[in-house]
Amino acid sequence: MWVKKDLLGLDDLTKEEIEFILATAESFKEVSSRSIKKVPALRGKTVVNLFYEPSTRTRVSFEVAAKRLSADVINISTETSSVRKGETLIDTGRNIQALNTDIIVIRHNCSGAALMLARHVDICVVNAGDGWHEHPTQALLDIFTLKEKFGKIDGLKVSIVGDIAHSRVARSNIWGLTKLGAKVTVCAPEMLIPVGIEQMNVRVTNDINDALKDADAVNVLRMQFERDAGGAFPKQLEYFKNFGITKERLKNAKKDIMIMHPGPLNRGVEIASDVADGDNSVILEQVTNGIAVRMAVLFLVAQARDKNSN
Amino acid sequence: MWVKKDLLGLDDLTKEEIEFILATAESFKEVSSRSIKKVPALRGKTVVNLFYEPSTRTRVSFEVAAKRLSADVINISTETSSVRKGETLIDTGRNIQALNTDIIVIRHNCSGAALMLARHVDICVVNAGDGWHEHPTQALLDIFTLKEKFGKIDGLKVSIVGDIAHSRVARSNIWGLTKLGAKVTVCAPEMLIPVGIEQMNVRVTNDINDALKDADAVNVLRMQFERDAGGAFPKQLEYFKNFGITKERLKNAKKDIMIMHPGPLNRGVEIASDVADGDNSVILEQVTNGIAVRMAVLFLVAQARDKNSN
Amino acid sequence: MWVKKDLLGLDDLTKEEIEFILATAESFKEVSSRSIKKVPALRGKTVVNLFYEPSTRTRVSFEVAAKRLSADVINISTETSSVRKGETLIDTGRNIQALNTDIIVIRHNCSGAALMLARHVDICVVNAGDGWHEHPTQALLDIFTLKEKFGKIDGLKVSIVGDIAHSRVARSNIWGLTKLGAKVTVCAPEMLIPVGIEQMNVRVTNDINDALKDADAVNVLRMQFERDAGGAFPKQLEYFKNFGITKERLKNAKKDIMIMHPGPLNRGVEIASDVADGDNSVILEQVTNGIAVRMAVLFLVAQARDKNSN
Numbered sequence: 001m002w003v004k005k006d007l008l009g010l011d012d013l014t015k016e017e018i019e020f021i022l023a024t025a026e027s028f029k030e031v032s033s034r035s036i037k038k039v040p041a042l043r044g045k046t047v048v049n050l051f052y053e054p055s056t057r058t059r060v061s062f063e064v065a066a067k068r069l070s071a072d073v074i075n076i077s078t079e080t081s082s083v084r085k086g087e088t089l090i091d092t093g094r095n096i097q098a099l100n101t102d103i104i105v106i107r108h109n110c111s112g113a114a115l116m117l118a119r120h121v122d123i124c125v126v127n128a129g130d131g132w133h134e135h136p137t138q139a140l141l142d143i144f145t146l147k148e149k150f151g152k153i154d155g156l157k158v159s160i161v162g163d164i165a166h167s168r169v170a171r172s173n174i175w176g177l178t179k180l181g182a183k184v185t186v187c188a189p190e191m192l193i194p195v196g197i198e199q200m201n202v203r204v205t206n207d208i209n210d211a212l213k214d215a216d217a218v219n220v221l222r223m224q225f226e227r228d229a230g231g232a233f234p235k236q237l238e239y240f241k242n243f244g245i246t247k248e249r250l251k252n253a254k255k256d257i258m259i260m261h262p263g264p265l266n267r268g269v270e271i272a273s274d275v276a277d278g279d280n281s282v283i284l285e286q287v288t289n290g291i292a293v294r295m296a297v298l299f300l301v302a303q304a305r306d307k308n309s310n
Numbered sequence: 311m312w313v314k315k316d317l318l319g320l321d322d323l324t325k326e327e328i329e330f331i332l333a334t335a336e337s338f339k340e341v342s343s344r345s346i347k348k349v350p351a352l353r354g355k356t357v358v359n360l361f362y363e364p365s366t367r368t369r370v371s372f373e374v375a376a377k378r379l380s381a382d383v384i385n386i387s388t389e390t391s392s393v394r395k396g397e398t399l400i401d402t403g404r405n406i407q408a409l410n411t412d413i414i415v416i417r418h419n420c421s422g423a424a425l426m427l428a429r430h431v432d433i434c435v436v437n438a439g440d441g442w443h444e445h446p447t448q449a450l451l452d453i454f455t456l457k458e459k460f461g462k463i464d465g466l467k468v469s470i471v472g473d474i475a476h477s478r479v480a481r482s483n484i485w486g487l488t489k490l491g492a493k494v495t496v497c498a499p500e501m502l503i504p505v506g507i508e509q510m511n512v513r514v515t516n517d518i519n520d521a522l523k524d525a526d527a528v529n530v531l532r533m534q535f536e537r538d539a540g541g542a543f544p545k546q547l548e549y550f551k552n553f554g555i556t557k558e559r560l561k562n563a564k565k566d567i568m569i570m571h572p573g574p575l576n577r578g579v580e581i582a583s584d585v586a587d588g589d590n591s592v593i594l595e596q597v598t599n600g601i602a603v604r605m606a607v608l609f610l611v612a613q614a615r616d617k618n619s620n
Numbered sequence: 621m622w623v624k625k626d627l628l629g630l631d632d633l634t635k636e637e638i639e640f641i642l643a644t645a646e647s648f649k650e651v652s653s654r655s656i657k658k659v660p661a662l663r664g665k666t667v668v669n670l671f672y673e674p675s676t677r678t679r680v681s682f683e684v685a686a687k688r689l690s691a692d693v694i695n696i697s698t699e700t701s702s703v704r705k706g707e708t709l710i711d712t713g714r715n716i717q718a719l720n721t722d723i724i725v726i727r728h729n730c731s732g733a734a735l736m737l738a739r740h741v742d743i744c745v746v747n748a749g750d751g752w753h754e755h756p757t758q759a760l761l762d763i764f765t766l767k768e769k770f771g772k773i774d775g776l777k778v779s780i781v782g783d784i785a786h787s788r789v790a791r792s793n794i795w796g797l798t799k800l801g802a803k804v805t806v807c808a809p810e811m812l813i814p815v816g817i818e819q820m821n822v823r824v825t826n827d828i829n830d831a832l833k834d835a836d837a838v839n840v841l842r843m844q845f846e847r848d849a850g851g852a853f854p855k856q857l858e859y860f861k862n863f864g865i866t867k868e869r870l871k872n873a874k875k876d877i878m879i880m881h882p883g884p885l886n887r888g889v890e891i892a893s894d895v896a897d898g899d900n901s902v903i904l905e906q907v908t909n910g911i912a913v914r915m916a917v918l919f920l921v922a923q924a925r926d927k928n929s930n
Contacts, residue, residue, distance in 0.1 A: 032720040035926065036664030038692075044346030046374060057715065060694055064666060064719050067692040072348075072377040074370055087574035095367065095573060098597035099374050100342040263715060264707035287718035306345065354656030356684060382658075382687040384680055397884035405677065405883060408907035409684050410652040616655070 002300040005308060006118040006125040009134035010176040018176055021296050022144050028299070029292035031068055041299050042071035046101040050092070051077045051128075052108040057263060058128050058138075061287070062105045065294035074101070089113060090120045097121045102302055106130070122309075124301040132166050138262055139172030141293040143180065145286050146217055149258055154181030159211040161187045161243060162221025162270055165194040169221060169262050174200050187211035189234055189243070208243050209252060217258035220245050223270045236269050246272040250280070258282055315615040316428040316435040317607050319444035320486040328486055331606050332454050338609070339602035341378055351609050352381035356411040360402070361387045361438070362418040367573060368438050368448075371597070372415045375604035384411070399423060400430045407431045412612055416440070432619075434611040442476050447607055448572055449482030451600040453490065455592050456527055458599070459568055464491030469521040471497045471553060472531025472580055475504040479531060479572050484510050497521035499544055499553070518553050519562060527568035530555050533580050546579050556582040560590070568592055622920040625928060626738040626745040629754035630796040638796055641916050642764050648919070649912035651688055661919050662691035666721040670712070671697045671748070672728040677883060678748050678758075681907070682725045685914035694721070709733060710740045717741045722922055726750070742929075744921040752786050757917055758882055759792030761910040763800065765902050766837055768909070769878055774801030779831040781807045781863060782841025782890055785814040789841060789882050794820050807831035809854055809863070828863050829872060837878035840865050843890050856889050866892040870900070878902055 002020050010018065031039055047066040049059050054077065066073045076096075087095075089108070096104055103124040106114050111131030118125035129135040147153055158177055164170045164186045177184050178201045185203040186193065193204060205211050212218060223239060234242070250257065259271075259281040267273045276283060312330050320328065341349055357376040359369050364387065376383045386406075397405075399418070406414055413434040416424050421441030428435035439445040457463055468487055474480045474496045487494050488511045495513040496503065503514060515521050522528060533549060544552070560567065569581075569591040577583045586593060622640050630638065651659055667686040669679050679695065686693045696716075707715075709728070716724055723744040726734050731751030738745035749755040767773055778797055784790045784806045797804050798821045805823040806813065813824060825831050832838060843859060854862070870877065879891075879901040887893045896903060 034664065037666070037720060038664040044344070044348040046347070046377070048370075056696055060668075060696065060716075061719065063694055064692070064721070067666070072374070074373055076366055076370060086576065088577070091573075091575055091577075094594055095597050096370075098594040099371065099601055100347060100598060101374070263711075265711055266706065267708070267711075284714055284718040287715050288720060291719055354654070354658040356657070356687070358680075382684070384683055386676055386680065396886065398887070401883075401885055401887075404904055405907050406680075408904040409681065409911055410657060410908060411684070 003304050003307070005123075005301055005305040006114075007136055007297050007301055008114050008118060008125070008127045009136050010139055010172045010179070011134065013176075013179070015179045018140070018143070018179060021140055021293070021300065022147060024296035024300060025140070025144055025289070025292040028295040029289070031295070032288070032291050037068050038070060039068065040070045042066065042069035042102075042302055045071045045103070045302060046074060046099070047071045047103045047105060047298060048074045048076060048096050048101050050096065050104050050106045051075075052106070052113070053129070055107050055129065058107060061290045062126075062128060062294050062298075065291050066298055068291070069295055069298060071102075071298070089117060093117045093121045097123045102305070103298060124305050126297055126301060129168055131168065132171070133168050134172045134175075135168040136172050137290070137294055137297055138169050139176045140297070141286055141290040142173055142219060142260055142262070143176050144289045144293050145260065145282050146258070148285075148289070149282065150216065153177065156182040156216045157185070157214055158182050159185040159187055159215040159218045160221065161208065161211055161218055161245070163192045163223060164188045164197065164221070165192045166224070167221050173219060174202055178202070185211050185215065187243070189239075208249060212249060212253040212257070215253060215257055217260060218245065218253075219260040219262075220271050222262060222264065223266055236266075240269050244268075244270060244272060245275050247274055247278070250275065256280065260286060263287065312610040313614050313617075315433075315611055315618060316424075317446055317611055318424050318428060318435065318437045319446050320449055320482045320489070321444065323489070325489045328450070328453070328489060331450055331603070331610065332457060334606035334610060335450070335454055335599070335602040338605040339599070341605070342598070342601050347378050348380055349378065350380045352376065352379035352412075352612055355381045355413070355612060356384060356409070357381045357413045357415060357608060358384045358386060358406050358411050360406065360414050360416045361385075362416075362423070363439070365417050365439065368417060371600045372436075372438060372604050372608075375601050376608055378601070379605055379608060381412075381608070399427060403427045403431045407433045412615070413608060434615050436607055436611060439478055441478065442481070443478050444482045445478040446482050446486075447600070447604055448479050449486045450607070451596055451603040452483055452529060452570055452572070453486050454599045454603050455570065455596050456568070458595075459592065460526060463487065466492040466526045467495070467524055468492050469495040469497055469525040469528045470531065471518065471521055471528055471555065473502045473533060474498045474507065474531070475502045476534070477531050483529060484512055488512070495521050495525065497553070499549075518559060522555075522559060522563040522567070525563060525567055527570060528555065528563075529570040529572075530581050532572060532574065533576055546576075550579050554578075554580060554582060555585050557584055557588070560585065566590065570596060573597070623924050623927075625743075625921055625925040626734075627756055627917050627921055628734050628738060628745065628747045629756050630759055630792045630799070631754065633799070635799045638760070638763070638799060641760055641913070641920065642767060644916035644920060645760070645764055645909070645912040648915040649909070651915070652908070652911050657688050658690055659688065660690045662686065662689035662722075662922055665691045665723070665922060666694060666719070667691045667723045667725060667918060668694045668696060668716050668721050670716065670724050670726045671695075672726075672733070673749070675727050675749065678727060681910045682746075682748060682914050682918075685911050686918055688911065689915055689918060691722075691918070709737060713737045713741045717743045722925070723918060744925050746917055746921060749788055751788065752791070753788050754792045754795075755788040756792050756796075757910070757914055758789050759796045760917070761906055761913040762793055762839060762880055762882070763796050764909045764913050765880065765906050766878070768905075769902065770836065773797065776802040776836045777805070777834055778802050779805040779807055779835040779838045780841065781828065781831055781838055781865070783812045783843060784808045784817065784841070785812045786844070787841050793839060794822055798822070805831050805835065807863070809859075828869060832869060832873040832877070835873060835877055837880060838865065838873075839880040839882075840891050842882060842884065843886055856886075860889055864888070864890060864892060865895050867894055867898070870895065876900065880906060883907065
């Protein structure tokens with residue numbers, strides 16, 4: 001059962017709550033394969049995509065999910081928003097709430113933004129990525145995809161490779177996967193491993209071959225070179241040489257190792273093209289599952305709020 | 311009864327027309343508190359938001375209002391529009407009309423833009439702010455909020471504080487309020503009072519305490535420092551010291567003085583945070599009422615046009 | 621009958637296919653004159669407008685058309701898209717497909733982009749303009765408008781005036797019109813006539829009077845001075861003097877010569893204002909017909925894909 005009006009992160013959730021979202025997503029997945037891909041679950045409700053960072057992929061996925069639930073969708077991006085006029089996030093949130101809207105999907109560059117917003121509004125808040133903190137729906141769709149293939153998460157060996165230090169995707173995955181009993185390894189160059197990460201119950205390695213060996217799945221993070229301010233990043237070719245996922249490297253991995261990536265791909269940087277497009281890749285299935293997971297999340301938080309207010 | 315295909319400003323309207331919009335808005339307000347916030351009033355009609363200035367608040371309010379009426383909504387902002395290619399406003403309007411759309415909601419930086427557009431198209435035009443001229447739906451929602459609290463407008467004492475010279479919100483409020491019998495005071499530093507404003511049937515003062523004393527409501531305008539080109543504006547702290555609405559200043563005002571603000575707030579500039587969030591503030595109710603008022607306006611102009619064309 | 625999942629250009633189509641689209645558009649045209657302008661043809665389907673170049677006119681026309689068919693519409697423009705993050709067009713297309721969407725309407729600055737995309741996705745692709753190559757829906761609406769007025773295309777004399785060299789509108793019109801039996805003349809300054817254009821079965825002239833004489837219709841292209849990088853363009857006034865369509869020039873043309881323009885207009889550059897607004901102009905009817913043609917195209921490709929996948 002789900003009783004929360006918000007989805008802020010997987011750190012907050014119990015194993016049971018995560019499993020309940022996954023089960024709900026499973027039942028919604030079928031909707032997108034119908035000829036008429038629409039259910040009336042959120043008809044007459046309004047979902048606001050409030051994006052302080054550009055992210056077409058996540059915005060579009062939430063927008064499609066909301067529309068398949070028959071919600072009205074309003075897109076706000078900071079490029080044209082009142083934020084430019086100096087309004088605080090809390091004021092913006094309260095104003096959106098005052099429009100009698102139902103759910104805010106927020107992407108923000110500051111860790112904790114979704115939580116702060118959720119504390120100041122009565123409507124639902126769904127975290128679509130807050131700084132380096134969490135990106136819960138991405139992790140949920142990753143876990144959903146793993147579960148779809150392997151039947152269960154408990155005991156799975158999952159390696160996450162890439163810039164762990166600045167990755168909300170890594171953090172949400174670690175919280176979710178470990179709660180469900182997976183064994184998580186993180187792998188990156190030394191400078192991209194955050195201090196104290198071992199306390200999150202993960203194994204750390206700087207050796208890509210070590211990360212791939214025995215892994216049931218590898219989640220390859222995007223190297224966001226455009227965000228590197230301090231020169232901490234290796235050069236692209238150097239990164240590919242030392243950490244890129246290639247057919248050659250996969251020879252020593254399990255034959256059916258599952259290859260995941262949150263997108264967008266840097267082909268030839270963190271992953272070779274033939275691996276991204278190969279038989280082990282589930283990258284596009286992740287995208288498809290993102291719709292089901294987000295439909296489930298939007299539906300569950302809205303339903304919980306309706307019950308609470310009755 | 312309402313027979314006009316356009317809403318251009320409150321200067322054009324009779325007392326009866328304004329009251330008819332307010333009464334219609336009252337009946338629409340209930341829709342937004344339903345679980346399924348939707349009525350089929352504008353189903354199969356197309357509303358185009360044509361914004362030559364960025365204004366997320368107003369655009370989103372109109373978009374939500376139109377969608378609650380089941381209209382299709384198309385957003386056009388000049389950042390990506392043909393306007394960049396040098397098309398005239400009239401040509402843009404005629405093209406939008408040629409798409410068999412029904413209503414253009416226009417925000418423009420030139421006074422008179424909505425009127426000019428309305429003269430050249432047969433479809434409905436709703437002014438969402440034209441230069442320093444009018445912002446009729448903002449004034450209507452302000453008046454709606456006043457009426458909701460005080461039961462009537464006739465005889466109310468309303469003070470408008472801030473940059474009167476460059477404020478379409480002030481102008482529309484003055485026209486609307488005085489028609490309905492309110493006594494309006496405007497208060498600002500000398501340089502922000504337009505010449506000849508007394509002819510609009512308002513009292514003028516440069517003394518904030520004078521403006522607050524005896525007032526039933528004070529409408530605090532946003533200081534748009536980002537628009538100050540000529541250095542006519544006082545410094546922010548200086549403005550707050552001399553005109554900012556603070557708890558201290560309100561001690562000499564009526565106990566239940568209503569505090570209004572069109573948003574977005576400059577906390578600590580034109581208004582203190584504890585006043586904006588205090589018991590007398592109706593700032594968020596104004597936002598809520600904006601939906602009802604805009605639903606009423608969209609519905610009435612569309613209905614009038616349908617009747618005229620029959 | 622229509623069996624293609626994509627509309628890439630008129631060069632690919634047979635005479636019969638073009639006529640089938642036109643006939644379908646005719647039946648859809650009536651929808652936009654109803655009071656409730658909506659049919660459920662694409663209910664539960666998702667149309668994605670993927671625009672790599674800004675084009676409000678075309679985007680809005682497709683968006684209105686899709687919504688009149690009851691489709692959900694997602695707008696993606698490169699200003700905020702993952703394209704900035706270096707994703708390839710094919711990856712973007714596959715990701716959009718993985719969302720279980722149905723149709724991508726693509727505008728791209730590279731010739732062949734729509735074709736490349738169509739080869740890599742199973743969902744429908746509609747070309748909304750690719751580089752200097754094709755803009756098939758614009759040509760279809762031009763031809764639809766011609767047919768509506770003249771009853772048939774066979775034997776019509778159509779002159780296209782303007783920057784033929786860089787015009788996808790010209791190219792698509794030439795392919796479509798000649799297939800349907802029209803006699804096409806192109807007219808431009810020497811530098812704006814592409815080498816080898818005669819092989820497209822058109823007559824070439826640099827003399828505007830020659831182009832107007834005997835023509836049943838003239839399609840006046842927009843001079844896109846903003847795109848002139850190499851200084852190949854004449855000055856605006858010089859162009860108007862030598863090629864502008866004026867009342868004076870039309871005196872020697874057929875009395876009922878039809879004046880077309882794809883918009884947006886440069887009044888006083890390629891066309892005089894009184895001609896653009898005169899009795900012979902069908903410029904706004906072209907815009908109206910664009911909705912009918914785009915509804916037909918969206919409907920036909922979606923239907924063909926549904927049939928193929930059954």
